[in-house]
Amino acid sequence: MRSQARTMLFFTMLISAALTLGWVVSDSHAEDQPAEESSSFDLREFIPAGPSGADPSKDELFPLQPYELIPKLEGQVAYGSVENAPLLEQPIAYSHKLHAGELQINCEYCHSGARRSIHAGVPETNTCMNCHKNISTKDRPELEKLVEYYESGKPIPWQKVHDLPDFVYFSHKRHVRGGVSCQECHGEVQETMTVAQRVNTLEMGWCLDCHRDHPKVDENYGASAELRRAELKDCLTCHK
Ligand code: HEC
Ligand code: HEC
Ligand code: HEC
Ligand code: HEC
Ligand code: HEC
Structure with a gap:
């Protein structure tokens, strides 16, 4: 079937x-x-595995727990021809500028799946509470909401900002380990965003444009770079 x-x-x-x-x-x-x-x-047999290791499907950590985010809102466009999609209303006015910018918390502290799996993942409330247990909520309604979610045991219903159609295969792991930075795909999140905003279309042309000439392919594959580039435009690489 x-x-x-x-x-x-x-x-x-x-x-x-x-x-x-x-x-x-x-x-x-x-x-x-x-x-x-x-x-x-199979072209893949002629391509050495990247320096960063094995196929995600052979990773013992894969698949990780199901993606925590709730289904997208009616009418929300989480991929498509529009760049800089509208800012979504999120349950808590979380700020990337403050946490990832000013406080310099590493992206992967909260998005810990990025190096290991398909999904970067959105942090559990526990991760927030590692710090927020010790931060006063006095006169801070946003932090009161955070503590309420924590005490209720219910996950915070963050809205999805990015969402590829299911017939596309995309994996964070290979990109992050291959040396592509978060910002190349998500923008200067730590400088420009409170809650996250989609800045790229996530359309097929966007993927292919980068695969055509990203310098990491030459760096990672040396003499086999041309073969790797051929693989990166093969339909079956992204549509399995
Ligand atoms: C590594 C520590 C740390 C983590 C993890 C962390 N925060 Fe914070 N957060 C802070 C600090 C420090 C402040 C600033 C507090 C201040 O201004 O005194 C802050 C401020 C905030 C504020 C602003 C409060 C206000 O109204 O001024 C919100 C909202 C917030 N955090 C939500 C979150 C959420 C949601 C998470 C989890 C996704 C999270 N934080 C994870 C350290 C952290
Ligand atoms: C090559 C481009 C690219 C890079 C590099 C990249 N992302 Fe993503 N990211 C995407 C795409 C495409 C999606 C949508 C995936 C989907 O819907 O299946 C996404 C989705 C996400 C999500 C939503 C939840 C999820 O995991 O699907 C988070 C959070 C995220 N990225 C964070 C990061 C962080 C943090 C980094 C750096 C450590 C990073 N991304 C690097 C392209 C990228
Ligand atoms: C303290 C925790 C924390 C840190 C550090 C952090 N984020 Fe996030 N991130 C969140 C939370 C919570 C959300 C969900 C709310 C939202 O969409 O903004 C989120 C959402 C995102 C999304 C959108 C996910 C989706 O639904 O598609 C992207 C992309 C993203 N973060 C990238 C980054 C990048 C890049 C960095 C580092 C520069 C970073 N984040 C650092 C907590 C964090
Ligand atoms: C900013 C540049 C960039 C963008 C945008 C980008 N990629 Fe990639 N992608 C790369 C690079 C570089 C590699 C090769 C990494 C390596 O193997 O060292 C790669 C590799 C891949 C692989 C191979 C993974 C494997 O296991 O062999 C897939 C699949 C893939 N990308 C899918 C996508 C899809 C789908 C999109 C669009 C939604 C996309 N990429 C957008 C740079 C990008
Ligand atoms: C690097 C990744 C990548 C490669 C390689 C790739 N695609 Fe796609 N494709 C995507 C993404 C991402 C989408 C979804 C976004 C969109 O519709 O543009 C998509 C969408 C599509 C769609 C649906 C378009 C629509 O409007 O709904 C078709 C059909 C398609 N691809 C066919 C192909 C064929 C045939 C090839 C080989 C010549 C190919 N793709 C190679 C990433 C890729």
Whole structure:
């Protein structure tokens, strides 16, 4: 069933891409398709694993716990043609400028999945309370809300700011370990944002543009950089 559904999805993708992108794509991909079905040729076998290690699917930490965020709001656009998507209303007026900027808390202290898994993850209330247990809530309604959530045991219902469609495979781990910085994809969060805002479209062209000429590919793969670049534009790298 699953593989049927996948094959269906793949063909649907292929057809719509052929329609939108013209014959170039369908033609070049027509050669990849039988290879996937019948012969054992797999470009990946010719690509060394990055210096930073193994395939995320072989990571014992993977998959981590389910993603904690609640489903997106009606009408919210969490990816799409608009850059600088509107600022979402969040349950607590949390500030990246204060925590990641002024207080210089490392991004990965709160988004601890970034190096290990597909999802960077949003911190549990416990992580906030490591510090906030000791910070007075007096005359600070936002901190009172934080403590209320903590005491209720219910997770804070943060709204998703980024959300790729499910048919796209994206993993933080490979990017972060490959040396791509958070800011290249998320903007200068620590200087410009209170709650997070999506600054890039997350559309296919955005991914492909960076894959085409990011310098880390040459740095990480040396003589095999061209092969790696070919893999990074292969449909199956992002649509499995
Ligand atoms: C490493 C310590 C630390 C962590 C972790 C931390 N905070 Fe803070 N937070 C602070 C400090 C320090 C302040 C500034 C307090 C002050 O102004 O005296 C602050 C201030 C705040 C304020 C502003 C209060 C106000 O109205 O002035 C909010 C809201 C807040 N934090 C929410 C959070 C949330 C939500 C989390 C978890 C996602 C979190 N904090 C995690 C240290 C931390
Ligand atoms: C190559 C681009 C890229 C880099 C580098 C990157 N991100 Fe992301 N990030 C994304 C995309 C794309 C999504 C949406 C993923 C989805 O919906 O499946 C996302 C989603 C997120 C989310 C939402 C929750 C989740 O995990 O899906 C957080 C939090 C986040 N990123 C934080 C970070 C932090 C912190 C770093 C640096 C340590 C970082 N990101 C590096 C592209 C990137
Ligand atoms: C003290 C904890 C903390 C630190 C440090 C922190 N963040 Fe966040 N981050 C949060 C919380 C809480 C949210 C959810 C609220 C929001 O969307 O702003 C969040 C949300 C995000 C999102 C959007 C997630 C989504 O729903 O798509 C991105 C992207 C992000 N952070 C990037 C960063 C980057 C980059 C850094 C370092 C420069 C950083 N964060 C540092 C707590 C933190
Ligand atoms: C700012 C640059 C940049 C952006 C934007 C970007 N990537 Fe990447 N991506 C890279 C680099 C560099 C690598 C190679 C890292 C390595 O292997 O050392 C990579 C590797 C990958 C891989 C290979 C992972 C593996 O396990 O082999 C996938 C899949 C991927 N990216 C998907 C995406 C998707 C999907 C998007 C858009 C939503 C995207 N990337 C956006 C820079 C980027
Ligand atoms: C680097 C990652 C990456 C690669 C490589 C890639 N895609 Fe995509 N693709 C995406 C992302 C991200 C989206 C979702 C955002 C969007 O719709 O633009 C997407 C969306 C699509 C869609 C749906 C478009 C829509 O409007 O809903 C089709 C069809 C598609 N891709 C086909 C392909 C084909 C065919 C190839 C190979 C020639 C390919 N993709 C290669 C990342 C990638």
